[in-house]
Amino acid sequence: MASVQFLSAIFLCLICLNSLLLCFNLSYSSFLRHSGEIGRQNCLDARSENKSIKVKRCSTCEREKIIFLGAVIKIVDDDDILQCECTIVNDFWAVTTTSCIDLIEEDFNLFHITSGSLKWQTGNKHFIRRIFSHENGLIKESISLIKVHNPFVIYPEQLIILQREWSNINSNSIQLYGWSHYRSLDSDFSMISNEKCRLTYEKFHGNVSLLNTFDDDVFCMNFCQYHIGNPLVDNGFLIGLSSNLNVECADNFLPGKYLKISYYYDWIVNTMNIN
Template sequence: MLSGNGVPFGAALVVVVVALISQGEGIIGGREAAPHSRPYMASIQLPEGENLKHECGGFVVADQWVMTAAHCLPAGPNGRKVVLGVHSLSEAEETKQTFDILELHNHPNFLESNYDNDIALIKLDRPFNASEAVAAVDFLRGGGTNPDTDAEVEAAGWGSLDNLGSRPDRLREVVMDVVNPVRCRRSDYFGRKFTGNMICAHKLCPEPCDGPHRKEDTCDGDSGGPLLFNGIVVGITSNGGKKCGQLKKPGIYTIVSHYTEWIDNTMGLQPAATTDPGA
């Protein structure tokens, strides 16, 4: 699913910086989500003439705050808008709410070379109007339990459907399995690019494969979107292989619980109780 800047909703990046980088993540496989079943989803869009074009995903975490990936807006907002209440990018849905970016906070330790600390917070120009189509989602805080190897996790976004860059109009979602971090650190996977701040996940297609893809994954345009475990956000779609859906290049997701203090300080929040999807 999900990314912007050209990076997949969970896919795309550098090879040792080059072979591993791609610019955005999108969903390979998966299915269309039920309209507005994920009311926390945000579409970060760049003005293109009189229209807006989807670049990256994000998700609502408070009445005026959206979380996303730092690589989505590396040079600042530059006129981008945040659209909530979206299912179809093209249709004039009454549920849509469009916002200017009042503040952008990219994590100060974000590394473009390997996308470590790939997390950002956007403050909208006003609080959103809560509805069935727009609502905040809980995210895992420090001390919570992150999913183990083989745990089922979910991602969603408007990212590319294939490596040809075909983009969906409507929100898609995918269920994947967490990959053992030891495997993702192997030299034939990501090597040193993969850090302790990352989760990797994908869904292998059972043999014989029924669909056109060997695995399900996020891809270009999905970046910045959420990775959920038992309904709680545990990760942010960050990067993966140069091509989406490669067997040894699962999508990489930033572990949100590692940034609780920075999130609270940025949003001016008092420490809150842990919401633990593993409890």
């Protein structure tokens, strides 16, 4: 009889413990939802030692950056190599730079695009169907488009809106995206004239003339990214892509050079519509 009472007591204790765990789980889930709602603002307030930028470091912010970011991957034996980056602008299309396309060989079977994951190594795979490059790419860095076989429609993949007309950049909303980092800039950033930017790069390259590479299709700023094709976003619009020179600016504190999306807007839209 005593053993029955003992077992009954243990059973009641287990029921109580299970109820407590259930209540804790519900409370914690509510806390996580609340944290997600305020996470964006909290991340925007996280500053780096360099006061000219704010650096997002939390998991909520990490999720924000993956929805339209793509990685151009080369398959080498059993390894994947990140070649450059692209940005989703349509269910079947991603935009990047000609220097990124130059890294892709004719055999598209050796390459694919990954997206929709916190890590480019584990993203959704999209296989390349066709590639189109603007005619400017024959003489200098320019815009290119990649069309894929399987569409960018797997959650959380999402396209970004292209900036149609160039306008003054909003210092409160400009953002830099990349697989290894994410930056939301402070008001200390500034535009740099193309002439000053060109002279700085020419001096760095030993006074080699770069006159035709800093025209109306590009703009420069006092910061840069580390990878080819990194998207620059202002108020939810794609306004620029980092050029191949940005690899040098990251290592040598040079101005960042960006391809101007609004300059290529008509070509991008027309190319997607007819292909």
